[in-house]
Amino acid sequence: MSASSRVIQLRTLILAAGLLAASCLSARDSAHAARERVGEATAQRLGWPPAAPPIDAPCRVQELLHDGLDEDDCARLALGLHQGVQARLARLDAGAADAVAAAAWATPTLDASLVKLDDGTEVDLGLAQPVWQVVSLRLRQAKADAELRALEHEVVRMLVDATFHARRAHAKASLARAELDQRSAQLAASRAAEELMQDLVAAGNATPAEAASQAAATARRAALHLDARQAWFEAREALNRATGLWGESIDWELATTKVEERADDFAGIESRAVAASLDLAVARARLDALAQAAGIDGVESFSPEASVGLAAKQDAGSDSFGLGPKLELALPLADGGSAARVAAGARLAQAEHELWVLAVDVRSAARTFRERVRGLRAAELQARTLLVPAERRLVEETLRNFNARQVGAFDVLRARIRELEAERRAARLRHELRLARLDLAELEAGSLSRARLAPDASDHGAYDAADEVAGH
Numbered sequence: 001m002s003a004s005s006r007v008i009q010l011r012t013l014i015l016a017a018g019l020l021a022a023s024c025l026s027a028r029d030s031a032h033a034a035r036e037r038v039g040e041a042t043a044q045r046l047g048w049p050p051a052a053p054p055i056d057a058p059c060r061v062q063e064l065l066h067d068g069l070d071e072d073d074c075a076r077l078a079l080g081l082h083q084g085v086q087a088r089l090a091r092l093d094a095g096a097a098d099a100v101a102a103a104a105w106a107t108p109t110l111d112a113s114l115v116k117l118d119d120g121t122e123v124d125l126g127l128a129q130p131v132w133q134v135v136s137l138r139l140r141q142a143k144a145d146a147e148l149r150a151l152e153h154e155v156v157r158m159l160v161d162a163t164f165h166a167r168r169a170h171a172k173a174s175l176a177r178a179e180l181d182q183r184s185a186q187l188a189a190s191r192a193a194e195e196l197m198q199d200l201v202a203a204g205n206a207t208p209a210e211a212a213s214q215a216a217a218t219a220r221r222a223a224l225h226l227d228a229r230q231a232w233f234e235a236r237e238a239l240n241r242a243t244g245l246w247g248e249s250i251d252w253e254l255a256t257t258k259v260e261e262r263a264d265d266f267a268g269i270e271s272r273a274v275a276a277s278l279d280l281a282v283a284r285a286r287l288d289a290l291a292q293a294a295g296i297d298g299v300e301s302f303s304p305e306a307s308v309g310l311a312a313k314q315d316a317g318s319d320s321f322g323l324g325p326k327l328e329l330a331l332p333l334a335d336g337g338s339a340a341r342v343a344a345g346a347r348l349a350q351a352e353h354e355l356w357v358l359a360v361d362v363r364s365a366a367r368t369f370r371e372r373v374r375g376l377r378a379a380e381l382q383a384r385t386l387l388v389p390a391e392r393r394l395v396e397e398t399l400r401n402f403n404a405r406q407v408g409a410f411d412v413l414r415a416r417i418r419e420l421e422a423e424r425r426a427a428r429l430r431h432e433l434r435l436a437r438l439d440l441a442e443l444e445a446g447s448l449s450r451a452r453l454a455p456d457a458s459d460h461g462a463y464d465a466a467d468e469v470a471g472h
Contacts, residue, residue: 030148031096038092038152042159045276045445046075061249068255071170074243078166082244085162092155099148102140124313143292150285157278157447162242164442164449168435169235169242170254175431176228176235177254182424183221183228186417190214190221193413264377264437266370269444273366274359278446283355290351294344365448369440376436380429388426391419 043049061081064073079085113124197214200206240250274280313322398415439452 027097027100030100031093034092034096034148034152035089038089038155038159041152041156042079045156045160046163061245065249065252068253069170069239070255071167073255074166074170074239075163077243077245078162079159082162082242084244085159088155088158092151095151096148099144099151102144102147122313139292139295143289146285146289146292150282150289153278153281153285157282160278160442160445160447161449164438164445164447166239166242167438169239171431171434171438173232173235173239174254174434175428176232178427178431179424180225180228180232182420182427183225186420186424187218187221187225189413189416189420190218194218196413264373264440266374269370269440270363270366273362273443276444276446277358277362277448279358279448280355280362281446283351283358287348287351287355290344290348294341294348361450362443362448365443365450365453366440368453369436369443372436373433373440376429376433380426380433383422383426383429388419388422391415391422395419 061077064077109126111124111126114121116122194211194214194217197206197211201208201211236250240246245252395412395415398412401411439449442449
């Protein structure tokens with residue numbers, strides 16, 4: 001091999017290596033830019049500073065846990081500590097790299113043959129480039145950009161979902177803790193009544209049947225207390241899963257929940273939900289990608305495997321190469337590409353219909369969540385300002401009558417248990433209202449929680465005024 005040939009081959013190898021490195025660098029740059037866009041969009045939708053630091057250092061986690069977990073702490077832990085979030089970001093990196101690859105030039109095909117004959121070796125060389133992939137390059141780039149946009153919107157939606165999932169887990173854990181406290185107080189009151197009943201039976205002032213009735217009431221309260229304790233444990237674990245906490249970090253306490261008296265802004269809620277919807281943004285980007293794909297299919301359907309290039313040939317016994325153009329065409333005798341064009345158009349029409357359905361769902365969700373907040377707000381206000389004070393006054397009046405020897409101890413206990421039930425209803429309604437507001441806030445942040453659209457199976461703090469204290 002001559003020195004000039006070796007130089008040419010070396011230059012070719014260097015050029016190929018440079019192109020490969022440039023491709024890798026472009027993919028890394030694209031992934032980095034996509035992460036930045038996703039981070040800025042997520043922070044904006046959550047109302048956080050754009051440069052909010054990730055919560056991934058153990059010391060920072062312990063700092064958040066020190067004074068008890070509040071709702072904002074859980075949201076930050078979910079984004080910075082949960083490995084599921086890191087998995088979603090890795091998925092984004094892969095999607096950005098795929099988008100770079102999809103928009104790249106098609107790889108040319110090199111074919112060669114060496115045939116040894118009696119008078120020498122016949123050499124055939126060919127270099128071909130797919131025609132339609134070059135012609136449709138701009139369409140391919142537009143399709144890749146649309147698909148990357150859809151993926152970015154999808155990842156932002158997943159991150160918003162993660163933060164609100166953690167907030168909702170905190171709200172449910174707070175409700176479970178309040179329920180356990182209420183059940184503990186009710187059980188203590190019922191046990192006190194049972195002890196008093198036993199004393200009365202011993203003194204001959206109550207019957208064994210009345211004592212048995214009170215013992216059964218205490219047993220029911222004890223069963224409800226066990227259920228509440230189990231619900232509290234499971235709510236803690238749900239919060240651990242939502243935030244990614246594990247090991248020593250699961251030994252946390254809830255921060256005191258502050259009841260906020262605030263007005264809800266329902267003006268233009270449907271329009272705001274549609275404008276913010278990440279589901280609609282994903283659907284629009286995918287619709288754009290399908291439109292570009294339909295254009296590509298239309299171009300390539302006539303001869304999908306067409307390619308042009310250069311052919312070189314050296315006859316046996318000759319020192320010269322012959323050069324000329326090369327054309328390869330697939331002859332679509334059975335199908336002229338109409339099936340591909342019809343299928344692309346059908347997929348585009350399907351996406352348009354699904355976009356319309358999604359827009360209707362978002363508007364319906366806005367109305368559903370709005371009315372749920374209104375209803376729960378009215379019920380919570382009634383329980384807090386009317387029901388609980390009324391039951392509390394009844395306890396006070398019953399105590400006065402008891403001190404005046406006009407009523408018995410069981411009347412006081414019965415009134416106290418009713419007061420506890422009223423407080424339980426108010427607490428449940430307060431937490432249900434908190435969840436309903438989270439649903440609406442999540443929708444305004446761009447994420448539609450379809451699971452929350454179904455009517456809640458809970459009793460929304462149903463008021464149980466049944467007497468659980470036996471007596472005269």
